[in-house]
Amino acid sequence: MATEPVPQRRTDIGPPHYDQFLHPLIKRNYGKWKHHEALKPGVLVHTAESGEAIYTVRAASARLLSTDFIKWVCDMADKYADGYLRFTSRNNIEFLLANKENIDPLIKDLNARGVPVGGTHNSISGVVHTQGWIHCHTSATDASGLAKTIMDELDEYFSSHKLPQRVKIAVACCLNMCGAVHCSDIAILGIHRKPPYVNHANLKNLCEIPTTVAACPTAAIRPVTVDGKASVEVDREKCMYCGNCYTTCPAMPLADADNDGVSIWVGGKVANARTRPMFSKLAIPYLPNNPPRWPEVTEAVKKIVDVYAANAKPWERIGEWIERISWPKFFEITGLPFTRYHIDDFRGANKTYRTTTHMKF
Ligand code: SF4
Numbered sequence: 528m529a530t531e532p533v534p535q536r537r538t539d540i541g542p543p544h545y546d547q548f549l550h551p552l553i554k555r556n557y558g559k560w561k562h563h564e565a566l567k568p569g570v571l572v573h574t575a576e577s578g579e580a581i582y583t584v585r586a587a588s589a590r591l592l593s594t595d596f597i598k599w600v601c602d603m604a605d606k607y608a609d610g611y612l613r614f615t616s617r618n619n620i621e622f623l624l625a626n627k628e629n630i631d632p633l634i635k636d637l638n639a640r641g642v643p644v645g646g647t648h649n650s651i652s653g654v655v656h657t658q659g660w661i662h663c664h665t666s667a668t669d670a671s672g673l674a675k676t677i678m679d680e681l682d683e684y685f686s687s688h689k690l691p692q693r694v695k696i697a698v699a700c701c702l703n704m705c706g707a708v709h710c711s712d713i714a715i716l717g718i719h720r721k722p723p724y725v726n727h728a729n730l731k732n733l734c735e736i737p738t739t740v741a742a743c744p745t746a747a748i749r750p751v752t753v754d755g756k757a758s759v760e761v762d763r764e765k766c767m768y769c770g771n772c773y774t775t776c777p778a779m780p781l782a783d784a785d786n787d788g789v790s791i792w793v794g795g796k797v798a799n800a801r802t803r804p805m806f807s808k809l810a811i812p813y814l815p816n817n818p819p820r821w822p823e824v825t826e827a828v829k830k831i832v833d834v835y836a837a838n839a840k841p842w843e844r845i846g847e848w849i850e851r852i853s854w855p856k857f858f859e860i861t862g863l864p865f866t867r868y869h870i871d872d873f874r875g876a877n878k879t880y881r882t883t884t885h886m887k888f
């Protein structure tokens with residue numbers, strides 16, 4: 528029996544331990560912080576019990592970045608922050624400064640390159656988003672393009688603290704929602720509006736039929752024979768246009784230039800401060816895909832934020848504000864129409880969840 532301890536294994540699996548990358552000032556004061564405050568929009572100071580302070584300058588960033596831009600950001604970190612920076616979960620860049628004198632020169636250089644500084648406290652943080660047309664085969668819209676145009680429109684709320692409370696915006700390019708749209712204050716969700724097209728001639732060559740049938744969460748896919756060939760058909764009443772079948776079977780494409788578009792949801796949050804966490808609810812069922820600037824979507828999001836900014840009480844998140852004034856009042860003062868699409872009448876799920884391979888109870 529071995530008596531010596533097993534030497535620590537070194538592998539290349541997973542990220543290296545974070546403490547290798549902590550700023551020396553943070554390492555010295557780890558776990559011994561006294562308080563923090565916002566000096567101005569985009570600038571925070573954390574003060575330790577020892578009296579040392581570290582300054583954070585938060586800048587906007589896209590989620591898809593060129594290597595040139597990343598190199599430039601690293602140069603800025605070397606110049607002003609001893610080489611230390613981090614990316615937040617909402618894609619903001621945070622430079623960590625030990626020297627207070629470097630704050631304004633850094634902001635000047637960031638602004639000169641067109642990079643806004645902000646996203647702290649009662650502001651809109653960076654937009655978290657999914658992959659969009661660039662990377663994902665089931666996308667109904669382009670997440671990164673939408674995030675860019677929305678943030679251009681809402682820049683005044685990123686670079687100031689004039690909102691009643693913080694506002695989190697997320698974009699997901701289909702209802703599988705890889706981005707946290709269900710729990711963001713404003714959620715922009717790409718939607719398909721038609722069931723997948725079935726290419727019967729190719730399906731048998733490209734897809735495994737049992738796997739394709741099992742891929743559907745609402746049991747909308749059935750095996751059939753078409754012109755003597757094994758294939759599948761889709762029950763339109765049960766299909767929720769999720770695109771899962773296309774992931775499994777390339778002969779069932781879902782993208783449709785004329786019918787795909789964007790829906791907008793409001794009122795989600797993760798925080799349990801003041802009120803419980805909330806799921807977002809449908810505000811606008813459909814807006815057209817209109818790249819590259821999506822004017823209908825940016826106008827609608829701006830309107831919701833403007834009305835919230837003018838009417839909410841201090842510290843109310845969007846969901847809390849709507850719950851207080853009521854949903855009918857929300858539709859009334861934003862001028863958004865309440866339609867039959869706001870009523871959730873999808874019955875298929877209730878019956879079919881029990882019969883798929885995914886859920887058994
Ligand atoms: S939200 Fe949908 S389309 Fe977008 S990346 Fe995720 S699975 Fe793909």
Ligand code: SF4
Pocket residue numbers: 722723742743744745746747748761765766767768769770771772773781
């Ligand atoms: S997997 Fe989704 S898109 Fe495909 S048939 Fe089922 S519900 Fe419709």
